[in-house]
Amino acid sequence: MERKTLIWVIDDDPELRALLAEYLDREGFDTRVFADAADPVRRLPRERPDLLVLDLMMPGEDGLSVCRRIRATGDDVPIIMLTARNDPIDRVVGIEMGADDYLGKPFLPRELSARIRAVLKRRTAPRAGAPLPEEEAVSFGDCRLDLSSRSLWRRGERIEMTTGEFALLAALARHPHQPLTRERLIEIARGPESETYERSMDVQISRVRRLVEPDPARPRHIQTVWGVGYVFVPDPPDAAAP
Incomplete structure (x- = not known):
């Protein structure tokens, strides 16, 4: 049986966690949810999700700090940042910390699913029509x-x-x-x-x-x-x- 794409969602909002877990599972992902980053960050060296969905504003260690800490270890796991603050500077800082994409709240679960697929596609396939073949x-x-x-x-x-x-x-x-x-x-x-x-x-x-x-x-x-x-x-x- 083919392994499903494993997504970890880290967000302190229990209603959002439940909504995303249900929706992403229906979309064919294997979804695990966490209320804060402490447990998933501890697991990262021995467990490997295909992508992290990481909330910017969380009690304790915030998402930017978590992202920076993950990247400092050399881990290139794809990360999509979520934020309720409608401030373009958050996007800039998120990219500086190494996030692959950024999504502002509120959003439709369908949009997050599309972003996840787009980030994973960039990881596994070259852009169509590229002048250089992939093997070069x-x-x-x-x-x-x-x-x-x-x-x-x-x-x-x-x-x-x-x-x-x-x-x-x-x-x-x-x-x-x-x-x-x-x-x-x-x-x-x-x-x-x-x-x-x-x-x-x-x-x-x-x-x-x-x-x-x-x-x-x-x-x-x-x-x-x-x-x-x-x-x-x-x-x-x-x-x-x-």
Whole structure:
């Protein structure tokens, strides 16, 4: 029997937990719910959910702190943040902490289900119509982006990335020398239905630059095109691969 996709929902609202557990189970997921993050965070080293739904505002340790702590261990489990605060800065901070997507309350359970499927699809499949085949890798500077294994290597060492960071870098690498607007990057990396803010994209660009650039303040490969967006500049053809 095929294993169902395991979703952990961490939220202090008992009515919302019950609603999401019932709905997501009907959608074919295996859903576990938690009132706070203490127990699921303890379980993470030995149990592996396919995705976390994590509330921002919780008593005790808040969702941003939990997300930051998970990412600090190198764990790249996909995370969707929930918040009742209608403040764009929350989305920016959530992306900075390593969240893959963000959903404001109130929301329809159907919307959360769609977001979950979109995040998991970005993790397991390349964007349709990408110029580079999935089996290829892109080498630039002292980095190698492996599109098949969805991994980034720098000087022979694997670099941990969130699904959102990988999707963004892959989107740029698949369109070398082609300036992409923030709107286009959001569409390629996160899907046309994404509500990602342009400011969040700037934040994630900064995060990716810190992973791949020798000097993020003076980027060589992910360059800003003023008034347009960003462009990926690979090495010249005669440059040595890392």
